[in-house]
Amino acid sequence: MSLRYIHTEINESVALVRIERHEVLNALNLHLMNELVGELARLDADDSVRCMVVTGGPKAFAAGADILEMADATVVEMKQRNQFQVWDRLRQVRKPVIAAVNGFALGGGCELAMACDMIVAGEDAKFGQPEVKLGVMPGAGGTQRLTRLIGKNRALEMLLTGRPISADDALNMGLVNRVVPAETCVQEALSLAYEIAKQAPIAVQMIKEAANKALDVDLQTGMELERNAFYLLFATEDRSEGMKAFLDKRKPVFRGR
Structure with a gap:
């Protein structure tokens, strides 16, 4: 099946899944999220695949949700759209998923990285939940996963100010597993995935x-x-x-x- 925003390569039991909506810094619209989660579900059911890596581009893993889809929406429209239902399906993926993050991982992008099982960050990565600056709040797990990962006090500072943090700060807080040179980020994530794929x-x-x-x-x-x-x-x-x-x-x- 042809996908518009997702490109997958499989090598040695590891799948590399790239988000490709670079013209808008990989903003996560409903079409993209349905493609991504559907592809991860397909790979999860493929016995030849044992681990997955999700990445974006050099400038952005994903710069957030697509605001154009929500700017004029009403409460009823948002409720009926139920856009977070697709996010819940990420928890059903049985195999390990590693996020390889370069550039911006903001809002939904940060939530997507946290929904993965591990995060390898390039040294230029920026993580943040800036929804408060738009008069809203995270809806795909930002208040929940971030608090569990780095603690309530640090999470609230990020959530209530909307300020992003650097990759090094994310490492010190326990948000990411490791920080590597930006140009080797995807390869480092793949190396970790290959190591996991060798296990039972x-x-x-x-x-x-x-x-x-x-x-x-x-x-x-x-x-x-x-x-x-x-x-x-x-x-x-x-x-x-x-x-x-x-x-x-x-x-x-x-x-x-």
């Missing part, structure tokens, strides 16, 4: 699920979920292969079974 696919997916649940449940419930997932992995061929390879002092060959 079912274990990787269950680890992601358990870690995400840790944000939603109390410690005891989370521990029970973790242990049940641990036991279930003993039904996989990959668990047998991994342990046998360890005892044989060789590299395991994981098949996702």
Whole structure:
């Protein structure tokens, strides 16, 4: 299927998904988001793909939502549009998704990066939630994910002033995993993805699920979920292969079974 704003390359079990609406700094309109989430869902169902990297362009990962779609909208129109429904589908992606961020990741762009599982940032990246400057607030997880990632006080400073932060500040706050030279950002994200793709696919997916649940449940419930997932992995061929390879002092060959 031909996509207008999304371009995908697959190499060695890793998919690189590029957002290509560069004329408006990759502003996220409904068409683009439906294409992006649909493509991630397709890759999630593809057994040959084990990890995904989402990136934009050198100037912007995504500079925010498309304001033209909302400028004249009424409450009823926004409610009926239900534009955030597509964002909820991102949580259903089982495989790891890494954001490779160069340039601006503002508003919806910052929310999209945070919706991924890890963030590799170029040293020129800027992260922010400037919605307050437009008289609104984040609607795709900005107040929730940002607060969980960097704490309430720092999150509120970003949310209430609308000021962006640098990649180094984002690293110090725990918003991103690493900061690298801008020209190597995508390759660094791909290298991380290749490393993850070598691991046992079912274990990787269950680890992601358990870690995400840790944000939603109390410690005891989370521990029970973790242990049940641990036991279930003993039904996989990959668990047998991994342990046998360890005892044989060789590299395991994981098949996702």
